[in-house]
Amino acid sequence: MIHKLNLFGNKKYTKQHTSPFESFKSFDNNNTKGAILQAHRIVKTYHHNRTGEVVVFDNYNMEIQQGEMIAIVGASGAGKSTLMHMLGSLESPTAGTITYKGRELSTLSKQELAYMRSKEVGFVFQSHFLLNELSASENVMMPMMIQGKEHDDAKNMAYNLLATMGLANREEHYPLELSGGEQQRVAIARAIANNPSVLLADEPTGNLDNENSEMIMNIFHNLNRQGVTIVVVTHSDSVAKQCSRVETLHSRQAQLLTD
Numbered sequence: 105m106i107h108k109l110n111l112f113g114n115k116k117y118t119k120q121h122t123s124p125f126e127s128f129k130s131f132d133n134n135n136t137k138g139a140i141l142q143a144h145r146i147v148k149t150y151h152h153n154r155t156g157e158v159v160v161f162d163n164y165n166m167e168i169q170q171g172e173m174i175a176i177v178g179a180s181g182a183g184k185s186t187l188m189h190m191l192g193s194l195e196s197p198t199a200g201t202i203t204y205k206g207r208e209l210s211t212l213s214k215q216e217l218a219y220m221r222s223k224e225v226g227f228v229f230q231s232h233f234l235l236n237e238l239s240a241s242e243n244v245m246m247p248m249m250i251q252g253k254e255h256d257d258a259k260n261m262a263y264n265l266l267a268t269m270g271l272a273n274r275e276e277h278y279p280l281e282l283s284g285g286e287q288q289r290v291a292i293a294r295a296i297a298n299n300p301s302v303l304l305a306d307e308p309t310g311n312l313d314n315e316n317s318e319m320i321m322n323i324f325h326n327l328n329r330q331g332v333t334i335v336v337v338t339h340s341d342s343v344a345k346q347c348s349r350v351e352t353l354h355s356r357q358a359q360l361l362t363d
């Protein structure tokens with residue numbers, strides 16, 4: 105079985121707790137106010153064989169303040185997911201800059217970007233993307249093990265996190281043995297396992313009923329109260345209303361750019 109592989113076996117991990125981002129640390133300690141993420145004059149185009157360039161963003165600016173809980177809304181195709189990917193350094197803008205804690209993403213080294221994705225920013229998607237071969241606790245342990253945490257510490261932490269998500273006694277269940285709402289809560293536990301500063305959630309309640317959506321939003325509120333900046337893409341008015349600010353993306357018509 106895949107989950108019996110060395111991933112959670114006897115392998116010793118080298119401790120690597122020092123951040124290559126010393127400036128992030130000092131920023132964190134000394135400055136709890138101000139923008140945590142900035143998008144400046146963002147252009148994003150995709151090339152399409154038949155229609156030419158699809159312009160998703162053209163000179164787009166936005167700022168997310170430290171400690172904010174912001175909703176991103178807009179019609180399907182408006183660029184919400186594209187924006188989340190750019191903010192989380194999973195995708196680059198065609199032009200313009202994304203700045204995280206004062207550091208422009210395009211200037212970061214590979215190592216710094218990897219650190220940012222693994223430690224600074226947590227991602228939650230509409231589909232949970234849990235590994236079905238791993239138990240709930242193993243899924244949550246994964247990012248901590250990658251960061252070099254000892255197996256037993258990671259396991260304790262995973263159990264604690266799952267308990268705070270209302271999933272005590274479900275730790276050894278596999279994703280397919282859990283409901284959609286429970287799976288999404290495991291995914292949130294995994295996303296916050298390394299104690300990120302920002303949680304980017306792309307339609308996290310899109311597949312859930314009202315009761316489960318409420319539960320997810322309560323978890324987000326609790327995290328936000330603990331200082332985590334939350335960015336949540338949603339189609340739900342009730343989710344948007346619970347956020348301190350709503351950013352609306354306006355659909356651009358797909359444009360044909362001719363040379």
Ligand SMILES: Nc1ncnc2c1ncn2[C@@H]1O[C@H](COP(=O)(O)OP(=O)(O)O)[C@@H](O)[C@H]1O
Pocket residue numbers: 150151152158160178179180181182183184185186187
């Ligand atoms: N990899 C891609 N290649 C080409 N076009 C893309 C790609 N990703 C997204 N798009 C286009 O960019 C636009 C915005 O997509 P997306 O960010 O997924 O919108 P949303 O999340 O708001 O529904 C859409 O028109 C989509 O077709």
Ligand SMILES: [Mg+2]
Pocket residue numbers: 184185186306
């Ligand atoms: Mg989307």
